[in-house]
Structures are given as structure tokens and as C-alpha cells.
Amino acid sequence: MVGGYELTVSAREDVPRWLAYGTPVLTVLGALAVGAVALLALGVDPVAAYGTMFVGTLTSEFGVSQTLLRAVPLALTGLAVYLPLRAGLWNIGAEGQLYLGAIAGTWVGLNVDAPGVVLVPLVLFGGGVAGGLWGLVPGLLRARRGVNEIIVTLMLTFVGVELAGYLVRGPMRGGEGNFPVSAELPAAALLPELGTVHAGVLVALVATVAVRLLITRTTTGYEVVVTGSNADAADTAGVDVEWVYVFVLVAGGALAGLAGAIEIAGLQEKLRPNFSPGYGFTAIPIALLGRRGALRVGLASLFFAVLVVGGSSMELEFGVPAALVEVIQALVILFLITAEFFKRYRIGVERTRETAPVPAGEGS
Amino acid sequence: MTDSGSDTPVSRRTAIKVLGGVGTTGLAGLAGCSGEEGTDGGGSDGDGGGADGASTDNTGTTSSGESIKAAWLYISEPGDLGWSWAHDQGRKAVDETFDWLETATSADVTPSDAERVLREYTQNDYDVVFGTTFEYMDPMANIAEKNPDVIYEHCSGYETRENMGRYFGRMYQARYLAGMAAGTMTEEDALGYVAAFPIPEVVRGINAFTLGARSVNDQVTTTVRWTNTWYDPTAEQEAAQSLIDEGVDVMAQHQDSPSAVRTANEAGIWSTGYDAPMGEFGGDGYITSPLWHWEVFYEPTVTAVRDGSWTSDFYYEGLESGIVDIDEWGPEVPQDVKDEVSAARSDIESGDLDVWADSKFADESETFRFQEMASYVEGVEGSVPES
Numbered sequence: 169m170v171g172g173y174e175l176t177v178s179a180r181e182d183v184p185r186w187l188a189y190g191t192p193v194l195t196v197l198g199a200l201a202v203g204a205v206a207l208l209a210l211g212v213d214p215v216a217a218y219g220t221m222f223v224g225t226l227t228s229e230f231g232v233s234q235t236l237l238r239a240v241p242l243a244l245t246g247l248a249v250y251l252p253l254r255a256g257l258w259n260i261g262a263e264g265q266l267y268l269g270a271i272a273g274t275w276v277g278l279n280v281d282a283p284g285v286v287l288v289p290l291v292l293f294g295g296g297v298a299g300g301l302w303g304l305v306p307g308l309l310r311a312r313r314g315v316n317e318i319i320v321t322l323m324l325t326f327v328g329v330e331l332a333g334y335l336v337r338g339p340m341r342g343g344e345g346n347f348p349v350s351a352e353l354p355a356a357a358l359l360p361e362l363g364t365v366h367a368g369v370l371v372a373l374v375a376t377v378a379v380r381l382l383i384t385r386t387t388t389g390y391e392v393v394v395t396g397s398n399a400d401a402a403d404t405a406g407v408d409v410e411w412v413y414v415f416v417l418v419a420g421g422a423l424a425g426l427a428g429a430i431e432i433a434g435l436q437e438k439l440r441p442n443f444s445p446g447y448g449f450t451a452i453p454i455a456l457l458g459r460r461g462a463l464r465v466g467l468a469s470l471f472f473a474v475l476v477v478g479g480s481s482m483e484l485e486f487g488v489p490a491a492l493v494e495v496i497q498a499l500v501i502l503f504l505i506t507a508e509f510f511k512r513y514r515i516g517v518e519r520t521r522e523t524a525p526v527p528a529g530e531g532s
Numbered sequence: 533m534t535d536s537g538s539d540t541p542v543s544r545r546t547a548i549k550v551l552g553g554v555g556t557t558g559l560a561g562l563a564g565c566s567g568e569e570g571t572d573g574g575g576s577d578g579d580g581g582g583a584d585g586a587s588t589d590n591t592g593t594t595s596s597g598e599s600i601k602a603a604w605l606y607i608s609e610p611g612d613l614g615w616s617w618a619h620d621q622g623r624k625a626v627d628e629t630f631d632w633l634e635t636a637t638s639a640d641v642t643p644s645d646a647e648r649v650l651r652e653y654t655q656n657d658y659d660v661v662f663g664t665t666f667e668y669m670d671p672m673a674n675i676a677e678k679n680p681d682v683i684y685e686h687c688s689g690y691e692t693r694e695n696m697g698r699y700f701g702r703m704y705q706a707r708y709l710a711g712m713a714a715g716t717m718t719e720e721d722a723l724g725y726v727a728a729f730p731i732p733e734v735v736r737g738i739n740a741f742t743l744g745a746r747s748v749n750d751q752v753t754t755t756v757r758w759t760n761t762w763y764d765p766t767a768e769q770e771a772a773q774s775l776i777d778e779g780v781d782v783m784a785q786h787q788d789s790p791s792a793v794r795t796a797n798e799a800g801i802w803s804t805g806y807d808a809p810m811g812e813f814g815g816d817g818y819i820t821s822p823l824w825h826w827e828v829f830y831e832p833t834v835t836a837v838r839d840g841s842w843t844s845d846f847y848y849e850g851l852e853s854g855i856v857d858i859d860e861w862g863p864e865v866p867q868d869v870k871d872e873v874s875a876a877r878s879d880i881e882s883g884d885l886d887v888w889a890d891s892k893f894a895d896e897s898e899t900f901r902f903q904e905m906a907s908y909v910e911g912v913e914g915s916v917p918e919s
């Protein structure tokens with residue numbers, strides 16, 4: 169059909185400033201416009217609904233504090249994906265590392281008798297260590313044996329989730345009425361409140377800044393980035409690539425484990441099976457959007473948190489079906505990730521001499 | 533620096549590949565991320581939200597004038613023909629009956645998310661919020677203490693506050709009737725029971741069902757399979773199948789899906805459902821289902837909230853009130869079974885028949901039977917799993 173023309177894709181040498189800043193705004197608006205069609209079909213005023221979703225969420229104390237709380241696990245698991253990504257590795261298993269952190273954090277909180285100033289850091293530390301160990305396995309396998317870390321991290325996720333399910337039905341069951349739930353953490357194990365949010369917000373903020381400093385200011389960070397650019401070249405240049413691989417997956421796992429411990433000690437107060445709504449998976453698009461810096465990961469997690477909290481408010485106030493809200497959220501994410509592509513590559517049409525058929529979809 | 537030039541196509545392609553590879557998982561994660569939010573389960577039929585409610589406000593010109601807002605929290609989607617479905621039928625009934633009532637629902641609210649959803653309804657000036665699963669009890673009590681101006685009603689628990697009541701129904705009476713029919717119709721004297729959690733509510737149902745069966749057939753035994761989930765059609769089906777493999781010829785269930793009834797039908801055995809009329813899944817082997825009619829409680833409650841006469845108490849009624857019932861009989865149920873059950877029903881309603889009278893629980897208090905029952909009556913195989 170294209171006949172004598174061919175689509176070409178070439179990397180932009182320079183991303184124009186207007187494109188860099190305009191793209192996210194325009195694409196979010198584009199996604200919302202598509203979603204508006206469905207809202208109109210349901211008889212809901214899209215302007216009012218989106219107003220509730222975004223403006224309402226960001227201007228009410230309830231909306232802001234819920235957004236911050238929701239962003240904490242998203243930011244930490246986002247960093248857990250981001251850090252290995254900088255070294256060229258895919259940590260698809262932040263969800264499993266989060267569960268391990270939650271298990272360890274709950275266990276410490278229930279079994280260690282100490283005042284809050286000691287116990288809370290111990291709970292978080294336990295969560296971080298457990299998550300780090302869950303990252304150590306794929307790290308070592310990748311570094312020493314070249315085993316694909318995507319497979320290992322993903323598979324260990326199922327092990328982690330099922331382990332939590334087993335524990336709350338067996339050794340760690342402590343709720344009343346035989347429900348599969350652990351006992352409630354003692355008050356000393358719970359994160360202190362900071363107004364309407366818990367101290368986990370602070371932890372996530374510190375972690376984000378720390379990862380940024382690690383990448384931009386330290387030798388280790390430099391080695392991570394060099395390994396991510398070209399592992400062979402890094403090796404030739406004397407970087408211990410094996411060590412870098414182990415480091416990023418352990419550090420990433422620890423961040424995700426921290427998220428799990430915070431979710432329990434800050435919000436849920438007891439361990440339940442399937443307690444996470446998929447934070448560790450949502451972390452993957454977050455890390456993709458924020459791949460150019462840890463602070464962007466933090467911003468992306470805030471944005472995702474607004475989508476979820478605002479989406480919930482929109483459902484509640486306008487009776488929009490849950491499925492449609494999820495569609496709108498997914499549209500926004502798809503549009504954003506697609507836009508990244510167009511921002512970075514130039515799509516051209518070139519005339520070719522021969523009229524060889526061009527396979528449909530090539531180059532897109 | 534990784535953004536400059538040549539390395540990006542590779543990582544970009546990897547990115548797309550990876551996203552493709554875990555696409556379903558990732559999207560499931562995202563979906564889950566919001567799926568557990570407060571969702572308008574009734575949205576599909578369009579009467580769940582404020583948009584409609586606003587239009588009904590105009591008619592509120594009666595003497596006391598006020599329109600009120602009521603919200604329901606469900607543990608699952610009400611489309612499942614189970615527990616949440618039954619509550620939503622009650623919600624719809626009051627929504628249609630009272631033009632001064634605006635209702636909203638949130639489905640799939642996990643226990644860990646309940647506090648946030650409760651808080652949001654509270655902040656949105658709802659007058660009364662109904663929490664319809666046991667595990668909402670603690671978060672609801674927390675919110676109720678902080679918001680004395682809003683009324684809360686919790687189903688199936690034992691906590692109350694000055695502004696938080698609780699409600700339930702004597703479902704064991706309907707279970708007893710279903711058990712009578714099952715005990716008469718079994719040929720193997722072997723009943724199967726697919727059950728969710730070994731909590732008092734469920735144990736009570738198993739006991740009442742077995743007492744009903746033993747009242748007409750002292751040879752009968754009940755075998756229980758625990759699924760540890762309220763709603764998981766696959767797990768329910770597997771549990772039902774394992775009971776069938778052991779030779780039961782009547783299936784009973786305490787789950788939120790008709791899965792066990794369907795499995796029984798496929799195996800060609802008798803079945804009783806729960807929560808909803810499940811005849812279409814049980815086929816010719818369908819006997820009946822113990823049912824809820826929650827509007828019997830919701831109607832007076834929203835009325836009392838509106839006229840200011842609401843007080844915190846424990847609503848706990850039985851067959852005579854209509855809040856519990858049994859479904860119409862299946863096509864193959866013999867007339868003598870119907871007559872016998874009907875006679876027992878009259879006796880229960882009149883107070884002449886007490887389900888627990890001849891059981892080991894006869895001398896226990898109502899409170900014990902409500903929240904501490906943790907062992908089986910004679911005729912149930914095995915023992916209740918330890919907590």
C-alpha cells in the first residue's frame with residue numbers, strides 16, 4: 169500500500185525543548201480525550217469527572233495525603249526497578265522482594281520486644297535485608313552464571329507471594345476467627361505519624377535522593393551507569409561488572425523490601441495474603457518513565473498515585489464503573505510510553521526506487 | 533549520558549520486549565492497583581453514583597424533607613451471585629423504594645483498603661455507611677470513633693460504638709431447613725460442604741445444616757472442605773470435586789460463587805447453594821438455597837437514619853422477619869420433602885422449634901453461638917481447623 173515509500177526511524181540527535189516539555193502534557197491530554205468519549209457515552213461530564221480526579225485530589229488534604237501514602241511503595245519499588253535498569257538489568261521481581269520485606273518486617277515487629285525508637289528501625293532494616301536477599305539470588309545467578317535475571321526475578325516473585333500466603337495461613341496466623349492474617353503489630357512497631365501521613369513518606373524521599381546521589385556522585389554509581397551503557401566496554405575499562413550486577417539487584421531488592429515493611433508498619437498493621445495491589449509491577453512503567461533520573465522516578469510514582477487515588481474518587485462521586493477508570497489509567501500510561509518513543513526518534517518517509525511491498529507495521 | 537545516541541535503540545527494544553513479556557502480569561498489576569480501590573460495583577447498571585442521586589433529590593419535598601446519602605462497601609463485585617450480590621439486591625430495593633435516598637457502592641474493597649474508602653465516604657458527607665464483611669469491623673470502629681456525626685453499620689461482627697451498629701440474620705435457621713431436605717434426599721447418607729473460613733459464622737452454618745439433616749436421618753454425615761477464600765470459583769470447584777470423589781451425593785456450600793453447585797450438577801448429584809437463587813447452576817439436582825433478603829434490614833435502617841430515630845444496636849432476626857429465607861424448590865424435589873420442611877419452617881417461625889435444642893450447643897449463650905462456636909456437632913466428620 170505504501171508502494172514506493174518507506175518509513176524510516178532514526179534517533180533524534182537533539183530533542184527540541186518544546187518537544188521535551190510539551191510531549192508529556194499533550195499526551196496526557198490526548199489520553200484523557202480518548203477516555204472522555206467513554207465518559208460521555210455513560211452520561212458523565214468528563215470535565216467535572218477529570219476535575220475530581222486531578223484538581224480535587226491535589227487540592228484536598230485527603231487527596232494529597234492519600235496520594236503521598238500511595239506513592240511511597242510505588243517510589244521505592246520504582247527505584248528497585250530503576251537502579252538495576254541503569255546497569256542494564258531488568259528487575260521484574262520488585263513485587264516478590266516487597267513481599268519478603270513485608271514478611272520480615274512483620275516478623276520483627278511481632279517477635280522483637282523493644283521500644284519504638286529501636287523497633288521501628290529494626291522493622292525497616294529487617295524488611296530491607298529480606299528484600300536484598302531476594303535480590304541477591306538473581307544477582308549472583310546473573311553475575312556468575314549469566315542466568316537471565318528477568319526470568320529469575322519474575323519467578324521468585326511467585327515464590328515470595330505464595331510464601332506470604334502460606335505463612336499467614338500457618339506459622340504466622342494470628343488473627344481472630346481463623347482468617348488468614350497475622351497478628352496485629354504492637355504500637356511500638358508502627359511508623360510514627362507525620363500529620364496525616366506516616367514517616368514512610370520521609371523514608372521514600374530520602375531513598376530517592378540517596379539513589380540520585382549514588383548514581384550521579386559516586387564511583388559506584390558511575391560504574392553502574394558505564395556497565396549499563398556497554399558492559400563489555402566497562403569490563404575492558406576495569407569495572408567489576410559481576411560486582412555491579414550483584415550490587416544493583418541486592419540494593420534494588422532492599423529498596424523493594426523496605427517498601428513492603430513500610431506498607432505493613434505504616435498502613436496495614438498486619439500481614440495479609442495478597443496485601444499488595446501489584447506495586448512491584450506498576451513499578452516497571454514508573455521506572456521506564458523515570459529512567460533518566462531517580463527524581464523522575466519519584467515524580468512518576470506521584471503521578472501514578474494521583475491516577476489511582478483520583479480514579480477512586482471519580483468512581484465514588486460520579487458512579488463511573490471501576491473498569492472504565494482502569495482503562496483511563498492504562499491509556500494515560502500507554503500514551504506516555506508511546507510518546508517517549510516519538511520524542512526520541514524521528515519518523516520519516518523516504519521514497520524508494522523499487523516498489524517492493526513494505527511489510528505492514530515495519531518501523532513502528 | 534545513557535541517553536546519547538547509539539545505545540538507546542537496544543535498550544528501547546529490550547524495554548518493549550520486556551514489557552511484552554510481562555505485559556499481562558504488569559497490566560494485571562496495574563489493574564489490581566486500582567481494582568482494589570473504592571469502585572462503583574453497581575456502575576454497570578448505572579444507579580450507583582451521585583450523578584443519578586442528584587436528580588432524585590428534587591423530589592424530596594415531603595414533610596421532613598431531607599434526602600440522605602447511604603454507601604455500601606463490598607468485599608467482591610456484586611455481580612458474583614453471592615454474598616455481595618445479595619447485599620446489593622437489598623441496596624437496590626431501598627434505592628428504588630425511597631426517592632429521598634441516594635446510594636453509592638464500592639466493590640472489591642480489600643480489608644486493607646477499607647479504612648481509606650470509609651474515610652472518603654465520611655468526608656463526602658454520607659449519612660450512613662454499611663460495611664458488609666467481617667474484616668471491615670476494625671477499620672470501621674476506628675473511623676466511627678473519629679466521626680461521631682456519621683452512622684456506621686457493620687454486618688457479621690461483634691463490635692459496636694455509639695454511632696456504629698451491627699446486623700446479621702439467623703441464617704442457621706435456613707441452613708437447618710436445607711439440611712432437612714438434604715438428609716431426606718441423600719441415598720449414600722454422605723453430604724459434602726464446601727466452606728470458606730473456619731470462623732464461627734461458617735461453622736454455625738455447617739452445624740445447623742447437619743442438625744437439620746440428622747433430624748430426619750440419623751445415619752447421615754457431613755464432610756467439610758475448607759477453601760480459605762470467600763470467592764475463588766476454581767478453588768471452590770476443586771473442593772467440590774474432591775468431595776464428589778469421596779462419594780457425597782448432596783453438595784452444600786458457604787462461598788460467594790455458584791461454583792460448587794455447578795460442579796455438583798456436572799457430576800449428577802444433588803446440591804444446595806447459598807446467598808442467591810442458584811437453580812440455573814444446579815440443574816435437575818438443585819434442591820434449594822438459603823437466601824438473604826437484606827432489604828428487610830436496610831429499609832427500616834435508612835428510614836431511622838433519616839428521621840433521627842436511629843440507635844446503635846444489634847439486629848439479629850430470623851425466618852419470621854424475612855431477612856433469611858430459602859429459595860424455591862428445584863424441579864425434582866419430592867412433595868413430601870417440601871411438606872416436611874414447610875412444617876419445620878412454621879415451627880421455627882412460631883418458636884416451637886429451636887435449631888440448637890438437641891445439640892451440644894443447647895445450653896450455650898446466644899453470644900457464644902454467635903461468635904465463639906468453634907467445634908462441630910455430631911455427624912460432621914473431622915474437627916474444625918485450629919487457629
